[in-house]
Structure formats: C-alpha cells, structure tokens
Amino acid sequence: MTSPLVEIDTTLRRARLATAAAFATQGLVFISLTTRLPDFSDHWDLDDTELSGLLLMMVLLAGVGSVIAEQLAKRHDSATLLRAGLVVIAVGVPVLALAPAFGFFVGGLACYGVGLGMVDASTNMQAVALEHRYGRPILPSFHGAWTLGGLIGSVITLGTSSLPRETVAVLALIPLVVATRPFLRRVGDPVASGPKVAVPWRPILLVGLGMVIFYMVDTAAFTWGPTYLDHVFSTPESLVALATFPYLLASGTVRLAGDNLVSRYGAVPVLRVGAVIGCLGLAIIVFAPVWPVAVLGFLVVGGGVAVVAPLSFSAAARIAGAGGDQDPVARQARVDAVIGRFNQFNYVGSLLGAVMTGLVGAGDLRIGFAVPMVLVLALVPLASAFAPRAAPL
Numbered sequence: 001m002t003s004p005l006v007e008i009d010t011t012l013r014r015a016r017l018a019t020a021a022a023f024a025t026q027g028l029v030f031i032s033l034t035t036r037l038p039d040f041s042d043h044w045d046l047d048d049t050e051l052s053g054l055l056l057m058m059v060l061l062a063g064v065g066s067v068i069a070e071q072l073a074k075r076h077d078s079a080t081l082l083r084a085g086l087v088v089i090a091v092g093v094p095v096l097a098l099a100p101a102f103g104f105f106v107g108g109l110a111c112y113g114v115g116l117g118m119v120d121a122s123t124n125m126q127a128v129a130l131e132h133r134y135g136r137p138i139l140p141s142f143h144g145a146w147t148l149g150g151l152i153g154s155v156i157t158l159g160t161s162s163l164p165r166e167t168v169a170v171l172a173l174i175p176l177v178v179a180t181r182p183f184l185r186r187v188g189d190p191v192a193s194g195p196k197v198a199v200p201w202r203p204i205l206l207v208g209l210g211m212v213i214f215y216m217v218d219t220a221a222f223t224w225g226p227t228y229l230d231h232v233f234s235t236p237e238s239l240v241a242l243a244t245f246p247y248l249l250a251s252g253t254v255r256l257a258g259d260n261l262v263s264r265y266g267a268v269p270v271l272r273v274g275a276v277i278g279c280l281g282l283a284i285i286v287f288a289p290v291w292p293v294a295v296l297g298f299l300v301v302g303g304g305v306a307v308v309a310p311l312s313f314s315a316a317a318r319i320a321g322a323g324g325d326q327d328p329v330a331r332q333a334r335v336d337a338v339i340g341r342f343n344q345f346n347y348v349g350s351l352l353g354a355v356m357t358g359l360v361g362a363g364d365l366r367i368g369f370a371v372p373m374v375l376v377l378a379l380v381p382l383a384s385a386f387a388p389r390a391a392p393l
Contacts, residue, residue, distance in 0.1 A: 011182075012133055018181035019126040020145040022082055025178045026119050027149030027248075028156075029089060029171050033096075033112070034222045035157040035244050038230055038237075039165045044102055048227070052358035054106070055223060058113035059354055063347040065117025069125075070340025077186035078125035078336055085118030086175035094169035119175075121343040125336045127310075128317035129184055132332075139310035140258025147252035147306075154245040161237070186332055204338070206385035207315045208345035210271070213379050214308035215349025217278060217301065217372045220357040221247050225298055228365045233291035242295050250302035258307040267311050267386040275379035277304030282373035286366050308379065309346075315386045316342045 041051050065088075069081050092115055096108025127142040160167055225243030229235040235242075254261075261270055281300030288294035320338035321331055353372065361368020 012130065012184075014182045015126070015184035016130055016134075016138075018178075018183050019123060019130060020142060021178050021181055022086065022119065022123050022126070022183070023142050023145040024149030024152075025086070025174050026089075026116075026123060027146035027151075028153040028174065029093060029149075030116070031150035031153035031222065031244060031248065032156055032168060032171055033093070035154055035226055035240075036165060036168055037223070038226055038240060040096075040105070041227075043165060044105060048358050048362050051227075052355050052362075054109060055354040055358070056351065057106075058109050058116070059347050059350045061110050061113030062117035062120065062350070063344055065114040065119075066121045066340055066343040066347065067117075068114070069118045069121035069343075070337050073121075073125065073336035073340050074333060078122045078129065079183035079185050081118060082122035082126060082183055083179045085115050085122055086179040088112075088115030088118060090172040090175045090179075091115075093172040097169035098166055117343070117347070120346060121340040124313045124343060125339050126184055128313055128335060128339060129186075129332060131314060131317070132321070133184075137259045137262050137314065139314040140255045140262065140307050143307075143310040144252050144255030144258065147248050147255055150248045151245065151252055154248055158239075158242075158245070186336075203385060204316050204319050204342060206382060207312050207319070208342060210308060210379055210382040210385065211312035211342075211345040212349040212352070213376055213382070214305055214312070215346050216352040216356075217282070217305050217376050218309070219350040219353030220369060220372050221298055221301060221353075223354045224357050224361070224365060224368065228285070228369065229291050229294060232365055233288075233294065235291040239291075243298050246295055246299035247302035250299045251306040254303050254306035255310065258310065262307065262311065267315070268383045270307060271311065271383035271386060272380050274304045274307065275376055275383070277301075278376045278379075279373060280304070282369060282376065286370050286373055305376065305379075311386055312345070313339065313342070 037051065040046075046054070065085065069078075069085070072081055089112055092108050092111030092113075094108070095111060096105050099105035099108055123142075127139055130142075131138050222244060225247065226240040229240045229243050230237070258270075278301050281297045281302075281304055284297030284300060285294050286297075288297060317335050317339060320342075321335045356371060357365075357368040359368075360371055
C-alpha cells in the first residue's frame with residue numbers, strides 16, 4: 001500500500017512540474033511574439049509610436065486579465081484560473097498571427113493580452129502555494145522555467161526567421177496541452193472559512209516598487225531589444241533576436257541558481273549587487289559602438305536583474321500570509337487574491353518599459369534605454385523591503 005506521505009509528495013512533484021511547464025509556456029509564447037515584432041511591424045507598416053500604442057493596449061489588457069484572476073480567486077482555485085488563461089492565449093495567438101486584416105491583428109493581440117494577465121497571476125499563485133508547501137525558496141527556479149521557455153522561443157525565432165510570420169500560429173497548441181496538466185488544487189470553500197485579516201499593503205507596496213523597476217528593465221529588453229539592434233545598428237535581419245537570447249540565457253542561469261543563492265546570502269545583498277550589475281549592462285547597451293557590444297550589454301543586464309521578480313512574489317506572499325491563526329484554506333485564498341492584485345505592479349513596470357522606452361526613444365532608442373539605466377539603481381535602497389519580517393508563508 002502506498003503511504004499518504006508518498007502520495008502527497010507525488011502530488012506536489014507533479015504540480016511543481018505542471019506549474020514549471022506553465023511558466024515555460026508563458027515565456028516561450030511571449031518571447032516568440034516579441035522577437036517577431038519587427039516582422040509584424042513591417043507587415044502592418046507601423047512606426048515606433050504606433051507600435052508603442054499597441055503595446056500599451058496589450059499591457060493594459062494584461063492588467064485587466066490580472067484583475068479578473070484576482071477577483072475570481074475568491075471563489076475559484078488558481079489551477080482553474082491558470083487553465084482558463086492558457087486557453088485564452090491559445091485563442092489569441094493564431095488570430096493575431098493569421099490576421100487577414102489589421103482589425104483582426106488588434107483583436108488577437110487584445111485577446112492575448114487578457115490571457116497573458118490571467119496566466120501571469122495564476123502561475124505565481126500556484127508558485128507561492130507550492131513554495132509554502134515545500135517550506136523553502138523555489139520561486140526563482142519557477143521563473144527560471146519561464147526564462148527557459150523564452151530561450152526556446154528565441155531559438156525558434158532565430159531558426160524560423162526566413163519563414164512567414166503566420167507560422168507563429170502553431171504555438172497555440174502548446175498552451176492547450178499544458179492546460180491539461182495536474183496543477184495544485186485548493187480544497188474547501190475559502191469564503192466560509194476563517195476570519196478576514198487586513199492585508200499590510202504598505203510593505204507590499206515597497207516590494208511592488210521593486211517589481212515595477214524590474215519589469216521596466218525586463219520589458220524594455222524584450223520589447224525593444226530586437227528593434228534597438230535593427231534601428232540603431234546595421235545588424236543582419238536574421239540576428240536581431242540576439243538581443244533577447246543572451247538576456248534570457250544569463251537570466252535563466254541566475255534564476256536556476258537563485259534558490260541556492262538566496263538561501264545562502266539572503267535576498268537583500270543579492271538584489272543590491274544585481275541592481276549595480278544591471279545598471280552596468282544597460283550602460284553598455286546605451287553607449288555600445290557596434291551591435292555585438294550591445295548584445296553583451298543585454299547579457300549582463302539579464303544576469304543582474306534575474307531574481308527580482310521571483311523574490312518580489314515570494315516577499316508579497318509571505319507578508320500577505322502572515323498570521324498563523326487563520327484557517328489555511330481561507331489564508332491561501334487571501335494570498336491568491338493578493339498575488340493577483342500584486343501582479344498589477346508587473347504591468348506598471350511593463351508600461352514604463354514597453355511604452356516609455358519607445359516614446360522617449362522615438363528619435364533615438366539609446367535615449368530610451370538610458371531611462372531604465374538610471375532607474376534600476378532604485379533597487380539598491382528598496383532591497384531592504386525584501387528582508388523577511390514575518391513568519392514564512
């Protein structure tokens with residue numbers, strides 16, 4: 001007879017693999033689309049300002065998707081929300097890739113944006129719940145799975161750069177398959193369980209500001225990196241995706257090692273050192289004389305800021321879940337809802353990275369990348385907000 005402990009461990013392992021697959025899928029699809037932005041921009045004859053407007057729409061709708069996940073988390077578990085978000089992405093991707101007219105492209109991008117927000121929120125809900133069950137830091141490795149998926153997406157773009165943009169539609173099959181995986185379920189009725197406890201939003205806000213800074217840098221690299229190489233330098237068209245590939249390579253390496261790094265040195269010093277390295281990498285990008293040097297800059301940036309996002313979600317979940325007298329089902333529902341709302345900081349940073357970088361750098365993208373180069377140093381004083389102050393979640 002199989003012992004209950006073995007069954008629980010098996011369930012957790014399967015849920016962890018499923019959640020990692022969802023993170024990887026999100027990264028693969030997102031990077032596959034962003035590295036194809038020059039193709040879509042050329043096909044629909046979009047200038048940098050028009051492209052910024054479409055990215056603004058997508059980011060705002062991703063925020064809407066995250067709010068939807070936050071509200072639904074009060075009644076439904078994150079496994080259900082994650083499956084729904086993956087299906088929405090699977091609908092949006094082929095619509096925007098195969099669009100016969102510009103209106104269909106915009107509609108597909110809008111659908112993808114909503115799904116993006118739902119999956120962003122619900123994957124992190126799953127991740128913090130699993131981290132709580134494991135009792136040790138595992139958020140960085142989940143985000144490492146996102147980066148691994150992004151690397152695969154970048155490689156796919158490099159290998160298929162000569163193929164029509166319509167081939168991107170095939171990616172819709174991946175989220176459909178992952179949606180069938182065994183995610184971690186929440187048992188019980190969270191609404192009827194336990195007292196409500198006020199959420200300490202002030203310390204969560206400080207952690208959220210750190211995440212805003214990260215996503216500003218991260219989205220600028222993903223969204224404008226290929227365009228930067230394409231417009232500022234005489235980069236071969238087939239190699240513009242190299243802006244994303246080294247960034248993801250360095251980021252994935254650091255994230256996969258991040259669980260041990262944080263356990264050994266603590267979140268605060270890891271974040272402060274990373275902020276300085278990130279600033280150095282952005283300076284290399286801004287002042288690069290030729291495109292290979294800019295590619296090196298993206299590599300350095302990726303390694304510097306890699307663990308900010310996972311540590312942000314981990315810290316927010318720990319703060320939100322503080323208070324050991326609460327019913328565990330209600331407590332998890334509350335943490336899920338907080339994570340859904342906390343995920344909004346993601347989109348504030350994404351707006352700054354995707355839209356502000358394009359608008360400020362409309363005449364010269366070097367100026368656009370100079371903004372995150374300065375602002376990333378705000379992580380140095382903000383790092384102290386990530387130090388554990390309460391009982392772990």
